[in-house]
Amino acid sequence: MIPTVVWGTGNVGRAAVRAVEAHPALTLAGVLVHSAAKVGRDAGELAGLGQEVGVAATDDVDAALAAGARAVVYAASGDLRPAEALDDVVRAVRAGAVVVTPALYPLYDRHGAPGEFRDPVLAAVAAGGGSLFVSGVDPGWANDVLPLLISGLGTTVDAIRCQEIFDYSTYDQEDSVRHLIGMGQPMEYEPPMLAPSVPTLVWGGQIRLIARALGAELDAVTESLARRPLGATVRTRTMGEFAAGTQGAVRFEVRGIVGGEPRIVVEHVTRIHPSCAPDWPAPPGGGDGAHRVIVEGRPRIEVTVEAADEGENRSAGGNATAVGRLVNAIDWLVDARPGLYDALDVPLRPAAGRLGRK
Structure with missing residues (x-):
């Protein structure tokens, strides 16, 4: 099982918690939140699962990454904070995690990405051995x-x-x-x-x-x-x-x-x-x-x-399919070489092991 942290519990994060919980190769290892009101609450409650999953939300990034997370779903918004989102993602990649996110628009196409986004990620990959895959939430x-x-x-x-x-x-x-x-x-x-x-x-x-x-x-x-x-x-x-x-x-x-x-x-x-x-x-x-x-x-x-x-709610459905694309790529990325990936690199695969899974 791949220990996976979900970073953020908004529209994208809620769907990510549900997707990680449903994936047979992943286990939810942590949930990071910004709001103090969410700290300590069970991830199942925050994600609307209707049941607790035994993972309490935290705002301690260092502790969440140090607890052996092999993957991170970065679900915090980058719309108004692209530099901060990039810093967060680089931090997780440098810690050796496979990171998937919709937050860094300039990295949809890794070949044409501007250096100010691509270069810090590649440096983090070289230093920590993690990976990054960016795909849009639109979806x-x-x-x-x-x-x-x-x-x-x-x-x-x-x-x-x-x-x-x-x-x-x-x-x-x-x-x-x-x-x-x-x-x-x-x-x-x-x-x-x-x-x-x-x-x-x-x-x-x-x-x-x-x-x-x-x-x-x-x-x-x-x-x-x-x-x-x-x-x-x-x-x-x-x-x-x-x-x-x-x-x-x-x-x-x-x-x-x-x-x-x-x-x-x-x-x-x-x-x-x-x-x-x-x-x-x-x-x-x-x-x-x-x-x-x-x-x-x-x-x-x-x-x-x-x-x-x-x-x-079909608006939530769009988010869920975008998140599904990202979360379902995690096990492939874990087996692949460390690096920066885009949609032409990462295959879209059948939902093996998930037929009838709650």
């Missing part, structure tokens, strides 16, 4: 392994589009929804995640990774953004009221330009209520969210994936 598999798999079914490929279509009204992370993305803010508000060049910073690595896998040379990576106001005030179950006239929907694209044309596109369509921007793409059947890959070519192929977790 990453929908922007790398799935489109690449589907592309291999066609005769010709003209373009690949990866879509996340998401209703934020069910998302349990109000600060991100209102301030990072700007839902419910005046239209003149400039959300940090939508500022010029930020979408490319976050998703450009996935564009480069797909291009590398397809042997395509990128001319450039560009982006576009559209925002719509709410036509009427709406109230959500998790975050309360969003006023008419404030931002209610966002649509942006990060585009890989090949031969002068956008050939690889990552597109996000997000709303706080289905009534906003009804002419934009929507989840099938009026659901909360979906991930779609469209391969334009011969034949034209379209695949839509929906996932639900924590009841019927």
